[in-house]
Amino acid sequence: MKIKFFFILLVFSNVTFGQKTSPFICGHDHVMSINAQNFPDYRNRVDKTFEIAYKNMENGGARNETFKIPVVVHIVWKNNEENLHDSLIHSQIKVLNDAFRLRNENRTDIREIFKDLQADAEIEFELKDVIRVKTTANFSLSLTDLPDDVKRPTNGGSSAIDVDRHLNIWVCKIQPIPFIGGQILGYAYPPDGLSNWPDDASAPSKNLEGVVIDYRVFGLNNPNKLTVNGTTHQSSARTTVHEVGHYLGLRHIWGDGGGLFGGNSCNVDDGITDTPNQGTQSAGGCNKNSNTCIDASNDLPDMVENYMDYSGEDCQNTFTKEQVALMRSVLRNQRKLLTNIQQDLEITGVKIWPNPCHTHINIALNDSKPTEVAIRTLDGKLVLNYKIQGTDVISCEGLSNGAYILELVNDTMHKVVKLIKVHD
Numbered sequence: 001m002k003i004k005f006f007f008i009l010l011v012f013s014n015v016t017f018g019q020k021t022s023p024f025i026c027g028h029d030h031v032m033s034i035n036a037q038n039f040p041d042y043r044n045r046v047d048k049t050f051e052i053a054y055k056n057m058e059n060g061g062a063r064n065e066t067f068k069i070p071v072v073v074h075i076v077w078k079n080n081e082e083n084l085h086d087s088l089i090h091s092q093i094k095v096l097n098d099a100f101r102l103r104n105e106n107r108t109d110i111r112e113i114f115k116d117l118q119a120d121a122e123i124e125f126e127l128k129d130v131i132r133v134k135t136t137a138n139f140s141l142s143l144t145d146l147p148d149d150v151k152r153p154t155n156g157g158s159s160a161i162d163v164d165r166h167l168n169i170w171v172c173k174i175q176p177i178p179f180i181g182g183q184i185l186g187y188a189y190p191p192d193g194l195s196n197w198p199d200d201a202s203a204p205s206k207n208l209e210g211v212v213i214d215y216r217v218f219g220l221n222n223p224n225k226l227t228v229n230g231t232t233h234q235s236s237a238r239t240t241v242h243e244v245g246h247y248l249g250l251r252h253i254w255g256d257g258g259g260l261f262g263g264n265s266c267n268v269d270d271g272i273t274d275t276p277n278q279g280t281q282s283a284g285g286c287n288k289n290s291n292t293c294i295d296a297s298n299d300l301p302d303m304v305e306n307y308m309d310y311s312g313e314d315c316q317n318t319f320t321k322e323q324v325a326l327m328r329s330v331l332r333n334q335r336k337l338l339t340n341i342q343q344d345l346e347i348t349g350v351k352i353w354p355n356p357c358h359t360h361i362n363i364a365l366n367d368s369k370p371t372e373v374a375i376r377t378l379d380g381k382l383v384l385n386y387k388i389q390g391t392d393v394i395s396c397e398g399l400s401n402g403a404y405i406l407e408l409v410n411d412t413m414h415k416v417v418k419l420i421k422v423h424d
C-alpha cells in the first residue's frame, strides 16, 4: 500500500498546500500508480512500448494515409441528465476531428515560437454506434482501482465492442476522488501490447482498453457543469482529446515528473523532443509567461497550448509534429487493427494478410494459376517481384516504411491493392 499512500499524499498536498494544481485531473497518474503497484513491471513495459513506438516514428511530415478510427460511445447513465443527447456526442466527435486534423478554430492562437511545431495528425474519428445503458451503479475510484466497472455489464456497465477495431469511449458520472476530494475528468490506458497480463479486475485487460470521460465534460456546450470546491470546470470538450492522446501513446507534456509533493522536475520528460521541457503541470488558465524549466540552450517557455498539459481547455490547441508522429506510429503498430487501412485485404479471389507488412505477407489465391506479384512505389516504380501459386508467403523486408502498390497478375486476373510497410 505504500505506493498508493504516496500517490494520495501527492494529490492531497496539491490541494492542501495550494500548489499550482487544479482539483480537476486526468486519471492517467492514478492509472500509472495503481498499475505500478499491482504489477511492478508495468512502468517498464509502458516505457518500452513508448521507446519502440518512438523508434518507429515517421520521419518528417511525409504522410501516406489519413487514419480513420471507428468510435463506439457508451452512455452509461443513472440520472436523466447523464443520458446525454445525441447532439453532444456528435459535437464531441467534431471536436476530436478538429483537434486531430488541426481544424480547431483556436489553432492560430499558438505563439509564433511554436507555430512550426503545430501539426495535423491526419487522424479522423467516425462514430459507428452509440450504446445506452441505464444503470443503478456508481462509478467510483478506490485506492486500488479505477471506475472500470463502467465497462463491466455485471457491475452495471456496458461491455466494450471489439477493442482491437474500435475506440470505445464510456461516458458516465465519475464519483469524486475519495477522502481527499478533487475530480478525475477522464482516463485512458496507454497502448501496452501486454496480452500476457492477468485478466484481473484492477489490471488493464483487453476489454478495458479505451477512454472513460465524465458526462459533464463530454461534448460542446454541455448543460451539465462540474463544480469542485466552488470552482466550475470550464469544458471545451478537450478532455476527450487529451485522453485520446494518452490512448494513442502520448504522455503528459511535463512527463509526469514533479516528485511526491507536486514540485518541479525538469529531468523527467515526455519522451518527445519538440515539446519544451516542463517541470510540472499547468493548473488551468493560459499563462504564457510560465517557464518552469530554464534550459541551458534554446530555452523555451512552457507550451501551455498543448493538449497534453493541464492548462485551461480554451488554451489548448496543439499537438506537435513529434507527438503526431508518435500517435501515427502507434496506429501502425500497437493499435494497428484500429484503422481502416490496417485490416487484412480481402478482395474477390484473393486474401492478403497482414497489412501492414512487417517482414512477410501471406497471399492466398482461390485458384492455383501461377501469378506474378509486383510491389511498386506509389508512382509505379517496381521494387520487388515474385511468382506465386495458390497460397504463398512473400517477404517485404527490403522495403522502407510507407505505402506501396501490390499488383497481382495472371492470365485471368489483374488486381491492385495498397500495401503498407512498417518496420518492427
Ligand SMILES: [Ca+2]
Binding pocket: 253, 269, 270, 271, 272, 273, 274, 275, 276, 277
Ligand atoms: Ca518534451
Ligand SMILES: [Ca+2]
Binding pocket: 276, 277, 291, 292, 293, 294, 295, 299, 300, 301, 302
Ligand atoms: Ca523552459
Ligand SMILES: [Zn+2]
Binding pocket: 026, 027, 028, 029, 242, 246, 252
Ligand atoms: Zn492525462
